[in-house]
Amino acid sequence: MQKNGSSLYPTLDAPKEPLYSEFRALPHASPDSMMIMAMFRIQYDALIFERSTSFRGEYVAMPTLEIEIKDTNGIIRGRIQWKDSVFAQTFEQSNDTKGYVFGMRSVILQRNHYVVTLALLDKGRVIKKFRLPSIALREIGQPMFTSGNPFSNVFTPDIYNGNIPFGSTRQYAVFPLSSSISVTSATLNRQRANEEYSHHVKPITSTRTELRNNASIMPENLESSASFQPFPLLINEANGLQVLIVQFPDNVIAPGRYSLVLHHGEKHGKQDSTRFDFACQWEDMPTTLISAEYARQVMKYLLTDDEFDKLSASSDLDIRKKIIDWWKKNDPTPTTIYDEPMTEYFKRADRAFTEFQTITESDGIMTQRGKIALLYGFPKKRDMEIPSQGVRKEIWTYPSPINKRFIFVQQSGKNFVLIAIEDV
Template sequence: MSKRLLTILLLLGFSTSLLAQRVNYRQLVMQSQTPTIFIEDIILPGEDGKTTLAFIFRFNNDFIPFKKIPLNNNLNAPTDAEFYSTIRLNTEVFEGKLNRRNDPSSNSASRDVWKDTLFTNNFEQTQSPTNYASGTLSAPLSPGHYNFILQLAMMQEINERNTRRREVYVPDLATKKTGEIILIKDRQDDNLELMNMERNVLFGKDFYALIRIPEYDNSASYSVKVDKAKTSRKDTTSINNIHSAKLASGDIFQNSTVRINKSGTPSLNIIQGDQPYTYALVSIPGSTFENAPYILKLTKDGQNEPVAESFFRSYWPEMPASLYNLDVAINNLKYIVSEKELKQIDSGNNREREKKFREFWESKDPTPKTVYNELMAEYYRRIDFAYKEFGSQENPMGHESDQGEVYIKFGPPNEKERRFPESGKTIEVWKYPNRTFVFEATSGFGDFMLVGTR
């Protein structure tokens, strides 16, 4: 149900679709700025023979409309807040499958609503993909077939935005032979913060997997395995195993169940004692995984079919735009490598070019024991910043301007000074510890040309 999710491959996050397309950097910037929301439905144990169908969601701030807080208001806003927004999400679950016209049945099985007022301290936070609103909706249901719809309204919208109606089968967990896998971001004792990014995990971060184990056998040996996956339109298959670990006794919660918290950050509580289920909570070393799709499995020795299986992939919230496409990423090395070296990296087929590109950055990685390359990320982040900051009407490609190139190579100046001579053009001086750059305005629209260094 994601509104924008990219199939991310290998360390750099190149998508297969973009590798096959001829795109330019400007198109990638526009794509990377597309707001993201996450909505996921999960199945949990319920009470009195029922099963809980829960919806967890995350709306990044760049998706949400914000307004300036008026002087006279009754919002009960924090003292340092400058912007606000209101948001409401509700769901209705209907009995039965959808008919041929995709109309719901007339029998409503459950309704739930979540609403909140959001505040930010500045305009930048309203545009942030790492600041977000999140919450939970739930429906206690008897096992069977259902269909549901979600409705979203923001800033007192009269007409709600409706998702596509979807069917869902709610199983009886007491008899279901395969387990479920739920991705957990963090753990505080028996409180488990949900990852809440659909089937995604944060790139370069460790996480947990909560796995229900049907018909748990104390005498058996269980293993958690992570395989790198290959995705296509038809199916998802395992390529090779990258992590395998035996379940330890400390990972197992027998005679337990889980309950979802309805307030605050979406999370679960493990409840132990006189409960009908067995769960395993397993630490997964995501910080050692490349930025790629994966399949996570729980296996039982001597049994061919996995006890539980789930797909997941990495998500880099602020991945620089260049890294969505190999051609663009290589071309944008032109600021720090010679023309000869650039041609060498750019020669060969896609696999060879990507291998040389990764080797180039791996040789400069300040933390080679982790998969996240801080230097590469910073370099391409500077390109994105230069594109936005130094572009103008006459030259929208700010990263290709003189100021953009200096910023990409040296970062933000220690000191910046703008001078306005009585006769002549505006001058801007950037001072670094060991050098100074002097720029002269070429128009009245923010264009500056490098005219001297010292």
């Protein structure tokens, strides 16, 4: 049996979208007009940063987002350009694949069907360009998903290309409606959960809905500068409009495909319905979980030899199923689909991989410091000493409830070694 996964990690790929966007058609005060609202977030790692002389950050990028709006005849009816300075405090932040900057813009147009083309550029380089499906002002607008409670009249939308993120928070959908629509209920359907979660999902129960009369969705501020946080939306009073809030049942959303069906009105003696399809995706999955075999190697500190061998399988999917099953059996809250202890463990592994790398140990997870960091977390108190003869010493102290001190030493040219564990 071999538990060395060091050679696997450098080959792992952690693809991230450079640009996420949400476009919504919203009513305007003029009945012949409509607002097209663009919300977007841009990945730090996709941008070209240079040294900055500003107090706002050590590095700066100047991305441009160009939005072109055409009618069904191909005539350009509107252009929106967003350009701003994006600052990074450190070199690491400028290369962060999980860090994003947010923006928002809008345009007022005549009510019609439009096609939107979106292009993200930086220093003349096209980072991403794509065309969106037709956008129009409809009696039932496209939902805005959020994990922030919209019943408070303020919510922060998920900007996720029309999908929702996998996580531990409650999920909602907020719909703009015309006054002619009478929604009686909403049904959430699971089309397909990712196979590794198929044994852990439970039947979907009913949703909670609330219909607000004389209300509309509006941005708090459309012309804000680049932000580290998404911009909030408001549910305001507005005559002749409605807002529907749908609260999803708890602990039923696993990565996979879903549909949300709104039941409304009567048509030819039957109730009419409108369906919206979306996906749940684990965007911020720890990198060390992407390869199932490497994730098995990373778990070696938690497992007996027999347990480690039992997690082995012939396919990536089968290993992943076994990993999730193992964590569920040891989860203090097994009824929840999102496993916080598993996520925390592998997030520690992501950090340990680079933080404890040395010339002789390319995978920081497989070091003695990495082992302690994965089992106990990273210490808040970490003292470093360099005594004589070039011997380095690190002292990690963990307060209650761990109450331990770990002492590592490194001889010149050698690896860090754990030499003592003390009670504190």
